[in-house]
Amino acid sequence: MAKTFNLADRLKIQAILDTRKVNRLALEGWARRTFRHPLRRSGGLPPIVAAPDHYRSAVLPAALKVPQHIPASHHLSLDYILPYYVLDGIVFNLLRVLPLSPDVPWTPDALPYPPFPAHPEGWTEIQSDARFTALRVQGPNPFLLRRVAGDRFEVDYGPYFAGILDPVCCTFRLAEGRLVPEAIRQGAHVTRPGEDGWERAKFVANALDARFTVFLRHLAHTHLITGEAFALAALALPVGHALRPFLDFFTYGTLVVNDFAFKLLVTPASYFLQSNFITGEAVGKAFANFVPQWRLSQLIPRKDIAERGLDAIPDHPYVAEAPRVWDAFEAFVREHLRPLYADDAAVVADGALQAWHAQLLALLPGMDAGKEPLTGLEGLVELLTVLLYLNVSHEVAGDFSPYTMSDEPAHKKLIHMDHLLAESDAPPRAVDVFLFDQGAYAGRFDNGGNFLMTMDLDAQVSDPGLRASLRGLQQALETLDREMAARNEARAIPFLRLQPHRWKASISY
Numbered sequence: 001m002a003k004t005f006n007l008a009d010r011l012k013i014q015a016i017l018d019t020r021k022v023n024r025l026a027l028e029g030w031a032r033r034t035f036r037h038p039l040r041r042s043g044g045l046p047p048i049v050a051a052p053d054h055y056r057s058a059v060l061p062a063a064l065k066v067p068q069h070i071p072a073s074h075h076l077s078l079d080y081i082l083p084y085y086v087l088d089g090i091v092f093n094l095l096r097v098l099p100l101s102p103d104v105p106w107t108p109d110a111l112p113y114p115p116f117p118a119h120p121e122g123w124t125e126i127q128s129d130a131r132f133t134a135l136r137v138q139g140p141n142p143f144l145l146r147r148v149a150g151d152r153f154e155v156d157y158g159p160y161f162a163g164i165l166d167p168v169c170c171t172f173r174l175a176e177g178r179l180v181p182e183a184i185r186q187g188a189h190v191t192r193p194g195e196d197g198w199e200r201a202k203f204v205a206n207a208l209d210a211r212f213t214v215f216l217r218h219l220a221h222t223h224l225i226t227g228e229a230f231a232l233a234a235l236a237l238p239v240g241h242a243l244r245p246f247l248d249f250f251t252y253g254t255l256v257v258n259d260f261a262f263k264l265l266v267t268p269a270s271y272f273l274q275s276n277f278i279t280g281e282a283v284g285k286a287f288a289n290f291v292p293q294w295r296l297s298q299l300i301p302r303k304d305i306a307e308r309g310l311d312a313i314p315d316h317p318y319v320a321e322a323p324r325v326w327d328a329f330e331a332f333v334r335e336h337l338r339p340l341y342a343d344d345a346a347v348v349a350d351g352a353l354q355a356w357h358a359q360l361l362a363l364l365p366g367m368d369a370g371k372e373p374l375t376g377l378e379g380l381v382e383l384l385t386v387l388l389y390l391n392v393s394h395e396v397a398g399d400f401s402p403y404t405m406s407d408e409p410a411h412k413k414l415i416h417m418d419h420l421l422a423e424s425d426a427p428p429r430a431v432d433v434f435l436f437d438q439g440a441y442a443g444r445f446d447n448g449g450n451f452l453m454t455m456d457l458d459a460q461v462s463d464p465g466l467r468a469s470l471r472g473l474q475q476a477l478e479t480l481d482r483e484m485a486a487r488n489e490a491r492a493i494p495f496l497r498l499q500p501h502r503w504k505a506s507i508s509y
Contacts, residue, residue: 003104005111005430012100013111013434100434105427106412111434122493123402126411129181129193132202133172137179138317138495140400141213143298145172147309153179157208159293160216163285165420170205177314207414210403211278216290219265222394223258224287225294229363230254230387236359241352242340245463249470250387264439271439275432276416294365299386299393301326317495321484325498328476329388333381336469344376357383396497404440453477453500 005013104110118124123139125131136145136155144155151174158167166187173182183192184201191201231254234247265272266283273280297303301322305311310319341347348354358369360383374380403414412428413419415436419428453474461467477500488494496502 003101005101005104008098009100009104012098016438100431102429102431104430106430106433107427110430119401119405120494121402121496123405126206126402127199127202129202132206133179133181134493135206135209135402136170136172137313138493138497139209139402140397140497141209141217142318142396143217144212145308145310147312151175151312152182153309153313155205155209157205157212160212160286160289161208162289164282168205168208174313179313203411203414204420206403206411207420210400210414211286213397213400213403214272215265215278215283216286217397218394218400219261220287220290221294221298222390222397223254223261225291225365226299226386226390227251227254227394228258229360230390231258232363233356233360236356237352243353243356245461245466246336246384247356247387249461249463249466250391271435275435275439276418277432277436277439278417282417291365296364296367296386299389300382301389315491317491318498320487321495321498324480324484325392325500326385326389328473328480330381330385331476332469332473333384333388335472336466337377337381337384339465341377341380344378347374347376347380353380392498392503395503399497401440404437452503453481 123131123135126135136142144157145153146155148154148171153172153174154169155172156167156169158169161168167185169185171182171185172179174180181193183190184198184205185191186201186204191197230247231251234244234251237244237247264270266280272278297307301318305319305322310316313319341350354374357374361367361369361372374383403411412433416428416432452470455461455470455474457467457470457474461470481500484499488496488499
């Protein structure tokens with residue numbers, strides 16, 4: 001007879017599940033309150049101190065905001081527990097003292113709670129060759145696929161997970177206008193479709209993709225590097241500067257939310273660490289590996305598409321949709337800047353703006369204002385459009401649920417880091433699956449108070465010029481949303497992540 005959780009375990013699990021509604025209401029209330037009472041930045045940084053040791057890596061810019069100390073799980077502050085865990089945080093600490101039975105193997109009926117609802121994009125499984133390929137094109141991480149030569153493409157995880165496991169690189173080719181998998185290289189070993197080990201190789205690639213998505217493209221790229229830099233650079237503009245309301249609006253909660261995001265994902269209390277999805281040491285190495293790979297052009301769709309050669313793939317959803325999103329944001333930025341800067345000379349002559357630009361580039365890896373000066377209106381438009389598009393990039397990589405929603409035992413194995421490091425046939429532990437699902441759930445809250453398309457601009461935006469510009473942006477996004485919905489109807493797997501009505505947390509993350 002298969003082992004199952006005992007009554008005590010089931011009562012603990014039910015206690016956590018019973019808090020989910022309270023948890024969601026608390027976080028949504030916190031999001032609305034944060035917007036209505038934005039951080040007062042005129043006096044400097046909010047009470048989150050700067051310290052370079054937060055990432056356990058000297059590679060990241062030391063000026064990035066970080067807490068001085070990573071708290072132990074039983075020392076979490078109320079400002080973390082209340083919005084993200086509420087009673088759940090108390091129960092989680094109880095589980096640390098009285099953990100769930102560790103020897104119960106996971107099966108689809110091992111846990112006494114319903115699975116997550118069906119994925120809206122239709123990711124019912126991820127292991128077939130077709131779905132494995134589709135995940136690299138339009139999954140939560142469409143950011144690594146690149147053309148290497150002719151009709152050949154690859155997704156190379158090696159540079160990002162160096163020092164954690166052997167390099168893994170997936171290769172694909174275009175065949176009759178369709179991308180198909182060709183091989184997966186793990187270290188020196190190459191496996192091709194149909195060969196022994198092919199399913200295992202796809203499993204490893206999917207496991208790395210999930211970790212890259214949540215810890216590198218989502219947490220490191222959008223939160224802790226790019227978003228953090230824009231938020232801190234905003235402080236270089238004095239209160240009263242014409243551009244300050246714009247930057248405050250799009251970065252007002254970034255520092256606080258980034259602090260929460262780091263705690264949710266990386267501190268000892270993180271469900272992701274507790275479930276053995278990743279180790280703290282591996283996160284530190286991955287962060288250090290990621291910084292040299294960061295490029296501003298990754299957030300400029302047409303440059304990104306050209307650099308990666310994605311336009312060679314017919315009907316690529318990212319190629320079709322990302323430039324349209326950029327165009328809507330760029331038109332909004334141009335319209336907003338029109339009364340503020342008459343020409344290039346006005347941009348160059350604005351000393352405060354030039355100081356902001358220098359501060360921003362000093363905070364971004366590998367950039368230098370001396371080599372990349374702000375010489376006119378086009379450069380300013382591009383940078384401010386990057387800030388807006390960053391929010392959308394965050395949304396694309398913000399939900400990695402295709403990797404979490406399957407009830408196939410082989411898929412659940414990707415939760416445990418040890419299954420990447422050793423070819424184990426052991427089933428996943430039910431306790432790890434439960435803790436990981438809790439982390440995935442906590443990371444999928446919709447911050448309704450930050451929803452750009454339905455925000456009450458009259459009540460929540462005091463600057464009249466910004467309010468008028470945002471009203472035009474709302475209308476443009478409504479039109480764009482309808483057009484994208486129509487295009488998605490023709491896709492076998494809809495690409496919903498770039499649709500405006502999906503950007504539930506698209507202001508200040």
